[in-house]
Amino acid sequence: MDEKAETRDRILEAAGRRFEHYGYSKTTMSEIASDLKMSTGNLYRFYPSKLDIAEAHALAHECDEDAMMEAVVVSGGSAGTRLREFHRVILEHTFKLIDESKKIFELAQAISRERPAYANRRLAIERVYLVRMLEDGIAEGLFERHESLDELAEMIQCATMKFRYPQLYNCFRIDMLRRELEGTMDLIYKGLLKR
Amino acid sequence: MDEKAETRDRILEAAGRRFEHYGYSKTTMSEIASDLKMSTGNLYRFYPSKLDIAEAHALAHECDEDAMMEAVVVSGGSAGTRLREFHRVILEHTFKLIDESKKIFELAQAISRERPAYANRRLAIERVYLVRMLEDGIAEGLFERHESLDELAEMIQCATMKFRYPQLYNCFRIDMLRRELEGTMDLIYKGLLKR
DNA sequence: ATGATGAACAATCAACAAAATGTTCAGTTT
DNA sequence: AAACTGAACATTTTGTTGATTGTTCATCAT
Numbered sequence: 001m002d003e004k005a006e007t008r009d010r011i012l013e014a015a016g017r018r019f020e021h022y023g024y025s026k027t028t029m030s031e032i033a034s035d036l037k038m039s040t041g042n043l044y045r046f047y048p049s050k051l052d053i054a055e056a057h058a059l060a061h062e063c064d065e066d067a068m069m070e071a072v073v074v075s076g077g078s079a080g081t082r083l084r085e086f087h088r089v090i091l092e093h094t095f096k097l098i099d100e101s102k103k104i105f106e107l108a109q110a111i112s113r114e115r116p117a118y119a120n121r122r123l124a125i126e127r128v129y130l131v132r133m134l135e136d137g138i139a140e141g142l143f144e145r146h147e148s149l150d151e152l153a154e155m156i157q158c159a160t161m162k163f164r165y166p167q168l169y170n171c172f173r174i175d176m177l178r179r180e181l182e183g184t185m186d187l188i189y190k191g192l193l194k195r
Numbered sequence: 196m197d198e199k200a201e202t203r204d205r206i207l208e209a210a211g212r213r214f215e216h217y218g219y220s221k222t223t224m225s226e227i228a229s230d231l232k233m234s235t236g237n238l239y240r241f242y243p244s245k246l247d248i249a250e251a252h253a254l255a256h257e258c259d260e261d262a263m264m265e266a267v268v269v270s271g272g273s274a275g276t277r278l279r280e281f282h283r284v285i286l287e288h289t290f291k292l293i294d295e296s297k298k299i300f301e302l303a304q305a306i307s308r309e310r311p312a313y314a315n316r317r318l319a320i321e322r323v324y325l326v327r328m329l330e331d332g333i334a335e336g337l338f339e340r341h342e343s344l345d346e347l348a349e350m351i352q353c354a355t356m357k358f359r360y361p362q363l364y365n366c367f368r369i370d371m372l373r374r375e376l377e378g379t380m381d382l383i384y385k386g387l388l389k390r
Numbered sequence: 391a392t393g394a395t396g397a398a399c400a401a402t403c404a405a406c407a408a409a410a411t412g413t414t415c416a417g418t419t420t
Numbered sequence: 421a422a423a424c425t426g427a428a429c430a431t432t433t434t435g436t437t438g439a440t441t442g443t444t445c446a447t448c449a450t
Contacts (some may be wrong), residue, residue, distance in 0.1 A: 029442060041444075050442065067259070144385075149392045155378035156246035159354040161364070168363040169356070170311075190339075191386030224412060234425045236414075245412065391425070395448070403440065409431065 006194045008046045011037060012060060023103040024054055026112045051114055058111055058118070061126075068093065069129045079137030080192075084185045086133065091163045091181055092124075095174050098167060109167075127153040137192065142195045152192075159188055203241045204233060207255065210248045217297040219249055219305045237362060242306075246309055253306055253313070257320075263288065263367070264324045273386075274332030277378045281328065282347055288357045290369050304362075322348040338387045347387075353385055 014035040018027040029050055033040040047053045072086045097105045112119045130153035138142035146152045162169065163181050171177060211228045213222040224245055242248045254267040267281045292300045309313045325348035334337035341347045357364060359377050366372060 023219045028440085030440095041396070042394055042443085044443065045393080078280060151378060152382075155375065158357050159378045159382060161355050161357040165364075165377050168360075180350070180353045183346065184353045187347075187350050187386040188382060189386070190383040190388075191384070193385075193390075195388075195390065221412085227412095235412085236426070237424055240423080241411065243413095391450100393444105393448105393450075397444105397446095399444075400444105401440100401442080403438105405438085406436090408433105408435080410431100412429105412431075414427105414429075415425105416427095417425085420422085 004046070007147065008056075011043060011046055011053065012056055016057045016060075019054065019057060019065045019107050020101075020103050024107045035092060043194050051111070054107055054111055055115060057116060062122075065093070066125070069126065073129050073132050079140060080140055080189055083130075083137070083189065083192075084182075086129065087160055087181060087185060088178075091166075091177060094164065094166065095177070098172065099145065104170060123157060130156055134192070141194045142194060159184065199241070203251075206238060206248065207242055207251055211252045211255075214249065214252060214302050215296075215298050219302045246306070249302055249306055250310060250313060254301065257317075257357055260288070261320070265320065268324050268327050274328050274335060276333070278325075278328050278376075278384065278387075281324065282355055282358060282376060282380060283373075284370060286361075289359065289361065290372070293367065301383055318352060322352065323352055332387065337389060339389045351383060354379065 011032065015027065018032060018035070031042045032053075038178065043053075047056065057074055064188050068087065068089060070084055072089055075082060075148055076083070077085075097108070127150060131149045132148075134143060134149045134152060138145055157164070160181075162171070163177060163184075166177055206227065210222065213230070224238055225235045227248075228238055238248075242251065242276055263284060263295065264276060264281065267277055267284055270277060270280070272280075280307050292303070322345060326344045329338060329341075329344045333340055341375060351361075355376075357366070358372060358379075
């Protein structure tokens with residue numbers, strides 16, 4: 001690892017520490033630079049903007065979410081059960097963030113707002129997991145075949161948007177969300193079954 | 196009709212004119228009063244607040260939307276076809292509002308934000324139409340029976356939230372929304388079919 | 391030549407005062 | 421007594437100004 005990459009990492013670490021403690025908007029570039037004993041201007045030799053540091057931070061923490069989703073996909077049980085569990089886990093995770101990790105949630109929202117491509121990329125990654133479960137379901141004779149599993153996954157995402165972004169609806173009742181997710185997944189599940 | 200109700204109507208008319216032309220937030224109570232050649236304070240003898248005038252205006256225009264939904268429900272064709280058409284018509288209507296009637300859209304958003312009960316009531320009314328179509332589908336042997344059709348309708352609403360409130364996702368591509376709605380309705384439709 | 395600085399620049403934010411607006415109600419008019 | 425007014429009140433919005441923050445870049449240091 002060369003020195004430039006090392007400094008990038010140090011910046012990321014220092015910034016991440018502040019983002020998680022003070023939040024994205026309350027963290028200033030000059031504070032980050034000061035923590036690292038360098039000038040504010042120097043930061044821009046490593047990252048084009050404050051938002052790029054935020055995105056890099058989010059990227060560096062994707063593996064946590066990916067691991068979470070991967071765990072569900074490779075767990076035992078039928079594809080149908082896993083599909084439900086997948087959405088349950090995502091809802092619980094999102095809700096936990098909203099409830100307990102406000103600074104991280106704030107960071108995620110800032111990125112989503114300013115970097116729609118990032119949010120879309122996350123959705124695309126999630127679809128990969130969905131497709132894997134759909135494939136499993138087809139292989140075990142549970143689900144109907146479909147010309148494009150990626151498109152099917154996209155439709156599942158459209159149908160579950162309310163549970164992915166509950167904050168957009170000012171919907172902060174986890175008990176209600178759970179009930180609704182269960183009912184919605186029932187409907188989707190039946191729509192996937194082999195006839 | 197007594198004189199008080201007549202004045203209420205006149206207020207509603209004058210306010211509605213301004214809401215639709217200047218938007219809700221740019222319309223002042225003193226302007227409305229001036230249009231009617233009365234004092235600002237007098238308005239409060241007829242309506243408790245500005246927001247109540249807005250809500251009354253929306254109420255007075257519900258019949259347009261209700262008629263639209265009713266027309267789909269009573270139109271010919273199978274329940275499945277009507278269900279798709281219902282959601283298509285709502286999406287097109289919403290999109291048209293966003294695109295062409297910005298002031299009316301702004302008014303609807305102000306009410307939704309401040310009067311959640313109003314938005315929930317609209318959803319409940321919509322469910323009545325959904326239930327009617329579900330009943331038809333069951334009667335014609337197309338759809339599976341269900342213990343509570345109102346709950347089922349609620350789940351359909353959860354699954355189609357993205358198309359009811361596209362503005363929440365900064366999603367203003369009608370071609371994409373149409374495609375997604377079609378795919379999502381496919382999935383929901385299959386979930387409703389009798390096995 | 392490469393790496394780093396810190397002042398300048400541009401944009402945004404915060405504080406505050408003034409203005410505007412929604413609402414109330416004592417007083418006036420009908 | 422009922423209907424209406426318009427000033428007062430409370431709240432919100434707007435405009436101004438100075439401070440802060442993100443970013444750039446000429447200059448300096450290595």
